[in-house]
Amino acid sequence: MKYVDEYRDADAVHQLADELARITTRPWTIMEVCGGQTHAIMKFGIDTLIPDDVTLVHGPGCPVCVTPLELIDQAIEIAAIPQVIFCSFGDMLRVPGSARDLLTAKAHGGDVRIVYSPLDALRLARENPDREVVFFAVGFETTAPANAMTVYQAKREGVENFSLLVSHVLVPPAMEAILSSPSNTVQGFLAAGHVCTIMGYSEYEALTERYNAPIVVTGFEPLDILHGVLMCVEQLESGRSDVENQYTRAVRQEGNVAAQGVLAEVFRVVARKWRGLGEIPESGFALAPDYAQFDAGSRFDVADVSVPEPEECVSGLVLQGVMKPDECAAFGTACTPEAPLGATMVSSEGACAAYYRYRRVADPA
Amino acid sequence: MPDGFTCPSPLGDHSHVQLAHGGGGRLTNALIEGMFAPAFDADGPERRHDGAAITIGGARLAFTTDSYVVDPLFFPGGSIGYLAVNGTVNDLAMCGARPLYLSVGMIIEEGLPMETLWRVTQDMKRAADAANVKVVTGDTKVLDRGKGDGLFINTAGIGLRETDADISPSSVRPGDAVLLSGDIARHGMAVMTVREGLEFDTTIESDCAPLAGVVLALFEAGIDVRCMRDLTRGGLASALVEIAEARGVHVVVRESAVPVLEDVRGACEILGLDPMYVANEGRFIAIVGPEDADAALDIMTRHAVDGPASRIGEVTDRHEGLVTVVGQIGAERVLDMLSGEQLPRIC
Amino acid sequence: MCLGVPGRIETIQGDGLLRVGKVTFGGAVKEAHLGYVPEAIVGDYVIVHAGFAISTVDEDEAARIFDYLRQIGELAELEEANPSA
Numbered sequence: 001m002k003y004v005d006e007y008r009d010a011d012a013v014h015q016l017a018d019e020l021a022r023i024t025t026r027p028w029t030i031m032e033v034c035g036g037q038t039h040a041i042m043k044f045g046i047d048t049l050i051p052d053d054v055t056l057v058h059g060p061g062c063p064v065c066v067t068p069l070e071l072i073d074q075a076i077e078i079a080a081i082p083q084v085i086f087c088s089f090g091d092m093l094r095v096p097g098s099a100r101d102l103l104t105a106k107a108h109g110g111d112v113r114i115v116y117s118p119l120d121a122l123r124l125a126r127e128n129p130d131r132e133v134v135f136f137a138v139g140f141e142t143t144a145p146a147n148a149m150t151v152y153q154a155k156r157e158g159v160e161n162f163s164l165l166v167s168h169v170l171v172p173p174a175m176e177a178i179l180s181s182p183s184n185t186v187q188g189f190l191a192a193g194h195v196c197t198i199m200g201y202s203e204y205e206a207l208t209e210r211y212n213a214p215i216v217v218t219g220f221e222p223l224d225i226l227h228g229v230l231m232c233v234e235q236l237e238s239g240r241s242d243v244e245n246q247y248t249r250a251v252r253q254e255g256n257v258a259a260q261g262v263l264a265e266v267f268r269v270v271a272r273k274w275r276g277l278g279e280i281p282e283s284g285f286a287l288a289p290d291y292a293q294f295d296a297g298s299r300f301d302v303a304d305v306s307v308p309e310p311e312e313c314v315s316g317l318v319l320q321g322v323m324k325p326d327e328c329a330a331f332g333t334a335c336t337p338e339a340p341l342g343a344t345m346v347s348s349e350g351a352c353a354a355y356y357r358y359r360r361v362a363d364p365a
Numbered sequence: 366m367p368d369g370f371t372c373p374s375p376l377g378d379h380s381h382v383q384l385a386h387g388g389g390g391r392l393t394n395a396l397i398e399g400m401f402a403p404a405f406d407a408d409g410p411e412r413r414h415d416g417a418a419i420t421i422g423g424a425r426l427a428f429t430t431d432s433y434v435v436d437p438l439f440f441p442g443g444s445i446g447y448l449a450v451n452g453t454v455n456d457l458a459m460c461g462a463r464p465l466y467l468s469v470g471m472i473i474e475e476g477l478p479m480e481t482l483w484r485v486t487q488d489m490k491r492a493a494d495a496a497n498v499k500v501v502t503g504d505t506k507v508l509d510r511g512k513g514d515g516l517f518i519n520t521a522g523i524g525l526r527e528t529d530a531d532i533s534p535s536s537v538r539p540g541d542a543v544l545l546s547g548d549i550a551r552h553g554m555a556v557m558t559v560r561e562g563l564e565f566d567t568t569i570e571s572d573c574a575p576l577a578g579v580v581l582a583l584f585e586a587g588i589d590v591r592c593m594r595d596l597t598r599g600g601l602a603s604a605l606v607e608i609a610e611a612r613g614v615h616v617v618v619r620e621s622a623v624p625v626l627e628d629v630r631g632a633c634e635i636l637g638l639d640p641m642y643v644a645n646e647g648r649f650i651a652i653v654g655p656e657d658a659d660a661a662l663d664i665m666t667r668h669a670v671d672g673p674a675s676r677i678g679e680v681t682d683r684h685e686g687l688v689t690v691v692g693q694i695g696a697e698r699v700l701d702m703l704s705g706e707q708l709p710r711i712c
Numbered sequence: 713m714c715l716g717v718p719g720r721i722e723t724i725q726g727d728g729l730l731r732v733g734k735v736t737f738g739g740a741v742k743e744a745h746l747g748y749v750p751e752a753i754v755g756d757y758v759i760v761h762a763g764f765a766i767s768t769v770d771e772d773e774a775a776r777i778f779d780y781l782r783q784i785g786e787l788a789e790l791e792e793a794n795p796s797a
Contacts, residue, residue: 565742567741
């Protein structure tokens, strides 16, 4: 596959890893923000190729992981309504709410359906005028334009039996929360490449200036990630802290202007609660007043309660990069993909799940 | 406290059966080991993974059953009819038997068009003829409208075992070669890409096919087949893990040696699926002694209708009950079974 | 963020913000929304996420970076063979 295979070439990857080893003279801690990058690092074993001095910590870039418990509970409540067809990306189906997950809700009779695109959910609404179709709009800035366009089209066409349960979060505020935390050990970032295809990367300038941390916009294939790490370490070694773009084939500094236009029309920026991190101001999207009629949270009378996390689950620390999944006492014992305690073990992008699924075994002595 | 590694999943965690219990992964195994096998006292020497090896009056038989609930009923490259015959034929072949007779149980939803039923029946006939088996008995039930997905089929099969050898994980040993009969993930993607909400324009066709011919050829050539598995739900990964865990050995495979057709790969990439876990219908793995590997590969390739067979890995004693895969960029990682179905993702 | 896969635009229907098209991924063809890549034409590669093309692939940039990486790789190999003081 073009623009995929070349970036998984073993020789090219190893050569870059050698170059990285050559230029690294001191220990550095770099965070890759995006869950997709974490997944790639674990699946391809990139962490085994980089020098010991370079530590990769995994960030909160898993929108599935950071969706608050309450929202999952609301989703389950809505899915249980007989008239509702509840549509979601596959990622959300196994994330535990306070008592169960959407897949269990399906087993109990809810009409829960996996779709690949929010447009599939809109089509279901057109085809089933007597049902209420609700789409679980989870994601970062990458997915927001897709959800925005769907609602934009619904409004234009006058489709009324369609609504979004919105749980959109924004990446830069999370990065700032991590950088400003007193326990922060992260010295540089690999920024989320696809988020930046939409938003561009001008807003990272303020972060690099304020915190003296280099930020490199990075792609998702092994070669991209290694290249991003190389660029980041080069900066750290020479005392620079600039915003750079590794993923130039897909990301422009101004981002995707057409998408930003639709986002501005359909969404407004609000404070959002992040599972494991708490509330961060101006860190999410909600529907703008002109599109408020499409908000499932208002359309269906669902309770707005606050639910505490199970005590054993330290997802929050993992999401902040303060703890590695295998340092958690419950990892692999009380908490496994079959019986997860927190979202980071369930989501395919979650750091805990990635560690578990792609774990290494040491050869016996 | 549940231990996800070795203990059957605590069924108490699930008060209702989930789709994942039928996914071919850990939850399925847990249901079988936790509920059915103990209830039927079914853990004797006759038990094989894909069927049972029994002896009646001196005749060495294999006996198996399988149910087919695929939706949609007709998909590129096949239908529930083809699956219903070939699936059971292949289970018998995996027991080292020549498939001979099938029974068919039809559970039909009221309102299913007769035309549909006729097409399915014709498909079953064609598949049976191609596999040299006869459908000799059956049953029909009709459910109230709304209680079934159109049509469910159960087939049971009987065959004559060609050998007394124990073709099962117990015969596997370090040094053995792991052979794969062809490219993977076609069936699962053929069905998924016509499913509502995930539609593709592609015609990826199912690899549904009978395997008895190639298996019998292996025996005829005197190949010492230690163990075989046809790859169904749960994909290549699940089959490897089951064998490694059953025998307590280590299996290492090389990802670059596992063939995947380009369009199948493209569909997997878009939906975020790993081909190693996607269902197949006309593929199997054979574990053979190293001295037999080349000859076996040759036979498997000669019988393949599409694409050669490949040697994908080895059995070692480096670890116990574990499968590892050497990935595309050379790093080795654990390959585990999934707990349930693999779901499409966008993250 | 997330899963964005590069594919080649085969056909385009409609125009403006609502245009759609068929995109092929190694031979697997799926419809994708093309409203966010107004400059893309048939034959271009786009990154597709959740059914939407979110960016065109700048093939020149890809080639340029690739050459650059290859040079780094060659230099790294030279260094290994002849380590400088």
